[in-house]
Amino acid sequence: MAKRSELGVTPQSEDFSAWYNELVLKAELADRGPVRGTMVLRPYGYRLWELVQAELDGRIKATGHENAYFPMLIPESHLRREAEHVEGFAPELAVVTHAGGHDLEEPLVVRPTSETVIGELFARWISSYRDLPLLMNQWANVVRWELRPRLLLRTTEFLWQEGHTAHASAEEAAAEVLTATRFYEEVARDCAAISVITGDKTPRERFAGADRTVTLEAMMRDGRALQAGTSHDLGTNFARAFDIDFTNAEGAVELCHTTSWGMSSRLIGGIVMAHGDDSGLVLPPVLAPFQVVVVPIGREGELAGVLEAARSLALDLAAAGIRVKVDERDHVSPGFKFNEWELRGVPVRIELGPRDLAASKATVAERLAQGREQVPLADVVPDMPARLDRIQQALLERSKRFREERTFSVESWGGLVEAVSVGFASALHCGTEECERRIQDETTATPRCIPWDAPEETGPCAACGKPSAYGRRVIFARAY
Amino acid sequence: MAKRSELGVTPQSEDFSAWYNELVLKAELADRGPVRGTMVLRPYGYRLWELVQAELDGRIKATGHENAYFPMLIPESHLRREAEHVEGFAPELAVVTHAGGHDLEEPLVVRPTSETVIGELFARWISSYRDLPLLMNQWANVVRWELRPRLLLRTTEFLWQEGHTAHASAEEAAAEVLTATRFYEEVARDCAAISVITGDKTPRERFAGADRTVTLEAMMRDGRALQAGTSHDLGTNFARAFDIDFTNAEGAVELCHTTSWGMSSRLIGGIVMAHGDDSGLVLPPVLAPFQVVVVPIGREGELAGVLEAARSLALDLAAAGIRVKVDERDHVSPGFKFNEWELRGVPVRIELGPRDLAASKATVAERLAQGREQVPLADVVPDMPARLDRIQQALLERSKRFREERTFSVESWGGLVEAVSVGFASALHCGTEECERRIQDETTATPRCIPWDAPEETGPCAACGKPSAYGRRVIFARAY
Numbered sequence: 035m036a037k038r039s040e041l042g043v044t045p046q047s048e049d050f051s052a053w054y055n056e057l058v059l060k061a062e063l064a065d066r067g068p069v070r071g072t073m074v075l076r077p078y079g080y081r082l083w084e085l086v087q088a089e090l091d092g093r094i095k096a097t098g099h100e101n102a103y104f105p106m107l108i109p110e111s112h113l114r115r116e117a118e119h120v121e122g123f124a125p126e127l128a129v130v131t132h133a134g135g136h137d138l139e140e141p142l143v144v145r146p147t148s149e150t151v152i153g154e155l156f157a158r159w160i161s162s163y164r165d166l167p168l169l170m171n172q173w174a175n176v177v178r179w180e181l182r183p184r185l186l187l188r189t190t191e192f193l194w195q196e197g198h199t200a201h202a203s204a205e206e207a208a209a210e211v212l213t214a215t216r217f218y219e220e221v222a223r224d225c226a227a228i229s230v231i232t233g234d235k236t237p238r239e240r241f242a243g244a245d246r247t248v249t250l251e252a253m254m255r256d257g258r259a260l261q262a263g264t265s266h267d268l269g270t271n272f273a274r275a276f277d278i279d280f281t282n283a284e285g286a287v288e289l290c291h292t293t294s295w296g297m298s299s300r301l302i303g304g305i306v307m308a309h310g311d312d313s314g315l316v317l318p319p320v321l322a323p324f325q326v327v328v329v330p331i332g333r334e335g336e337l338a339g340v341l342e343a344a345r346s347l348a349l350d351l352a353a354a355g356i357r358v359k360v361d362e363r364d365h366v367s368p369g370f371k372f373n374e375w376e377l378r379g380v381p382v383r384i385e386l387g388p389r390d391l392a393a394s395k396a397t398v399a400e401r402l403a404q405g406r407e408q409v410p411l412a413d414v415v416p417d418m419p420a421r422l423d424r425i426q427q428a429l430l431e432r433s434k435r436f437r438e439e440r441t442f443s444v445e446s447w448g449g450l451v452e453a454v455s456v457g458f459a460s461a462l463h464c465g466t467e468e469c470e471r472r473i474q475d476e477t478t479a480t481p482r483c484i485p486w487d488a489p490e491e492t493g494p495c496a497a498c499g500k501p502s503a504y505g506r507r508v509i510f511a512r513a514y
Numbered sequence: 515m516a517k518r519s520e521l522g523v524t525p526q527s528e529d530f531s532a533w534y535n536e537l538v539l540k541a542e543l544a545d546r547g548p549v550r551g552t553m554v555l556r557p558y559g560y561r562l563w564e565l566v567q568a569e570l571d572g573r574i575k576a577t578g579h580e581n582a583y584f585p586m587l588i589p590e591s592h593l594r595r596e597a598e599h600v601e602g603f604a605p606e607l608a609v610v611t612h613a614g615g616h617d618l619e620e621p622l623v624v625r626p627t628s629e630t631v632i633g634e635l636f637a638r639w640i641s642s643y644r645d646l647p648l649l650m651n652q653w654a655n656v657v658r659w660e661l662r663p664r665l666l667l668r669t670t671e672f673l674w675q676e677g678h679t680a681h682a683s684a685e686e687a688a689a690e691v692l693t694a695t696r697f698y699e700e701v702a703r704d705c706a707a708i709s710v711i712t713g714d715k716t717p718r719e720r721f722a723g724a725d726r727t728v729t730l731e732a733m734m735r736d737g738r739a740l741q742a743g744t745s746h747d748l749g750t751n752f753a754r755a756f757d758i759d760f761t762n763a764e765g766a767v768e769l770c771h772t773t774s775w776g777m778s779s780r781l782i783g784g785i786v787m788a789h790g791d792d793s794g795l796v797l798p799p800v801l802a803p804f805q806v807v808v809v810p811i812g813r814e815g816e817l818a819g820v821l822e823a824a825r826s827l828a829l830d831l832a833a834a835g836i837r838v839k840v841d842e843r844d845h846v847s848p849g850f851k852f853n854e855w856e857l858r859g860v861p862v863r864i865e866l867g868p869r870d871l872a873a874s875k876a877t878v879a880e881r882l883a884q885g886r887e888q889v890p891l892a893d894v895v896p897d898m899p900a901r902l903d904r905i906q907q908a909l910l911e912r913s914k915r916f917r918e919e920r921t922f923s924v925e926s927w928g929g930l931v932e933a934v935s936v937g938f939a940s941a942l943h944c945g946t947e948e949c950e951r952r953i954q955d956e957t958t959a960t961p962r963c964i965p966w967d968a969p970e971e972t973g974p975c976a977a978c979g980k981p982s983a984y985g986r987r988v989i990f991a992r993a994y
Contacts, residue, residue: 067587080580131612133659190587
């Protein structure tokens with residue numbers, strides 16, 4: 035018989051990093067691949083990703099984008115065409131030098147991102163203003179060699195979607211960046227129940243080759259930041275490098291303005307760290323692989339009747355559109371099951387035993403609530419959608435409150451150092467690279483974003499005292 | 515203004531290969547990537563693939579399998595653990611030798627298929643009979659270096675799903691191979707409208723490392739065969755190589771029996787070649803990205819009213835669950851649109867003009883029917899599901915008839931040679947590798963399968979006269 039202790043994890047408060055690694059493995063979200071830094075998404079983790087995908091894909095399509103698929107192998111020379119881009123990605127590349135039994139004449143890079151290969155195709159497909167805007171998205175794996183890999187968060191291979199668009203004007207490209215940012219915010223907030231801060235990256239933190247990068251920054255329960263999604267205005271940088279141009283209505287040839295934007299499987303790691311606690315995962319109902327688990331309880335003679343009732347309840351829940359599982363295992367105890375589904379973050383557990391059935395009731399326990407409730411059996415299904423909604427809202431509110439409580443307006447070096455040791459620092463900043471670098475060297479914190487919703491403000495840089503840039507405060511934090 | 519001639523393709527009867535290549539490009543299903551042999555699935559082709567995926571994924575999940583994702587990079591040494599497997603795949607491998615700015619200590623292979631990496635994980639996850647069966651599937655890209663690449667059919671990178679399962683007994687593994695074969699048959703027949711022959715591969719044609727390979731063979735309109743999907747019984751070969759074992763209920767340790775099975779994006783090429791004609795693609799309604807296209811017709815002053823009616827009709831069709839597009843382009847003529855949607859294989863075209871509207875009618879044309887029909891506007895939507903069903907059925911029947919008419923029972927070398935020059939040869943065969951090889955060397959035909967539904971029969975080998983093996987006839991054909 036499996037033991038409860040198999041399910042224990044190091045308390046979050048004691049060692050956040052150990053808690054995270056143990057939890058990801060024990061909850062069976064992911065595992066390590068044979069090559070260092072690679073990851074396996076196990077069915078529970080992959081199902082979460084599928085639910086993220088469905089939510090995101092619907093929004094991507096609803097805003098006029100079409101899915102396509104581009105090759106993973108890119109000639110090394112392609113990557114070099116955009117100077118900043120190759121400089122940013124060169125240290126992380128995996129390179130195929132040998133294929134089909136022969137050394138290749140030109141090495142091929144495994145895509146770390148696809149601007150360069152998509153750029154070449156866009157140039158082939160676009161000739162007239164009638165071909166614009168070109169709005170594409172791909173779901174794909176990418177490879178970036180990681181020196182300090184971390185399950186789900188930093189792995190040499192990960193899954194993501196990458197949107198790539200080309201437009202006739204700078205204004206349209208700018209609007210596209212906002213469109214992508216908007217649906218990323220929706221997925222983070224309304225699906226993952228994570229409250230994010232949206233804003234611009236400082237120049238040093240931008241995507242390699244972008245004129246502008248917009249980011250969504252979430253706070254994990256150790257106070258660190260996680261970038262949940264980014265959208266890049268690439269200006270005409272890639273259009274120039276790849277000859278993506280078009281003939282306008284007046285017959286003149288112009289460069290396109292392009293954008294790219296991505297959200298990845300690291301969001302799953304973000305969900306773990308934004309909501310989890312000492313007992314394990316806490317999954318938002320909208321993305322939970324199982325929203326409800328039913329645990330039948332009873333001795334040998336009673337179990338058949340209980341099982342039948344449990345299955346019937348599950349069918350009714352499923353018919354109401356709820357993802358439900360009946361845990362029918364007979365070699366582990368109900369107590370073990372409670373702990374396991376708690377560890378795996380299922381929002382609602384229903385216990386069903388002979389006494390419940392005799393009273394036409396079910397025992398309902400919520401992942402984050404104290405104790406259990408007796409609920410009339412007839413109410414369980416009709417009440418469930420509202421219960422799941424309430425849980426989802428409460429999680430989002432908790433996430434927002436947590437971030438707000440751990441975000442500190444700081445005016446001095448000391449204040450900044452203290453703030454980033456437990457959360458986010460909101461600081462005026464001079465905007466110089468030297469000052470950014472010094473903060474990073476001494477605290478490991480980086481500017482996460484210049485929040486859009488921050489009020490206009492100027493004054494001395496909290497770090498160095500020089501006059502502030504950006505006209506508003508910047509969020510600094512240590513980040514994943 | 516675009517010209518009709520842009521849409522012309524070489525007639526199928528004149529040069530099948532040119533017809534295919536031109537059509538795939540002009541219908542915008544796919545394009546070539548910058549690296550030789552790589553492919554881009556354009557939105558129209560990718561949408562087809564998404565529809566295949568949805569059909570297949572639903573069936574995979576309904577039979578108890580769970581999706582997961584395994585790393586793409588595999589240590590070269592892993593591949594060598596199963597001797598036949600590495601021998602089969604070695605010539606097609608792409609190898610990463612350099613990553614993160616350094617030469618790797620051990621080269622990494624880009625997965626050509628994932629038995630070896632999944633084998634290692636299965637060994638980690640399986641310990642007791644309670645962990646079995648383990649039923650997994652992954653949607654992924656794979657790389658196999660192709661010397662003679664061909665869009666959609668043979669590309670160095672392609673998309674597929676690969677199922678991988680582990681079982682406690684040989685019987686369960688054998689049943690799993692049949693389960694996978696069954697849903698592949700359903701997808702080929704009920705979705706792609708392609709009639710297939712199901713049977714076993716001869717030993718020489720089996721998957722590298724398999725004890726048994728079951729295949730679905732479809733006939734293209736040039737009489738050649740295309741393998742639409744395969745399921746492999748791997749016996750204990752991979753279990754032995756990767757230590758995939760379990761403790762049975764009696765406490766003894768046994769090897770697992772494993773299977774794998776796959777269907778890939780080459781099915782899209784199969785759909786092109788199984789149904790297409792001189793005018794272009796002919797898409798089965800179940801998988802057509804657009805099942806209906808509405809072309810509004812009218813002069814400048816009339817067009818606003820026609821457009822409104824077309825959009826309203828499209829909304830009604832969409833509400834009835836039909837995938838519909840209104841072609842609102844104003845820079846190409848209705849005639850160009852007719853030809854283009856014909857080229858792109860849309861099953862039903864609706865033309866809507868002022869005269870149609872005045873008579874409360876619509877003009878309906880089916881992709882494979884001669885002429886057009888006037889249909890009362892009020893009937894268009896309610897009749898459409900049955901119309902699409904009828905088209906789907908007719909396509910499947912045509913595919914079956916075509917294959918049957920081009921399959922010849924042959925008793926001699928001359929008969930075999932003649933049959934495989936236009937279609938399938940159904941022949942008794944000695945089952946020796948030398949004879950298989952001679953047939954391949956002299957005709958390029960290979961044994962496609964030993965059909966399950968062939969009656970029991972023995973006699974002399976059609977090629978060499980030696981006594982037949984397998985107890986039934988074998989299908990020989992040239993193949994893609």
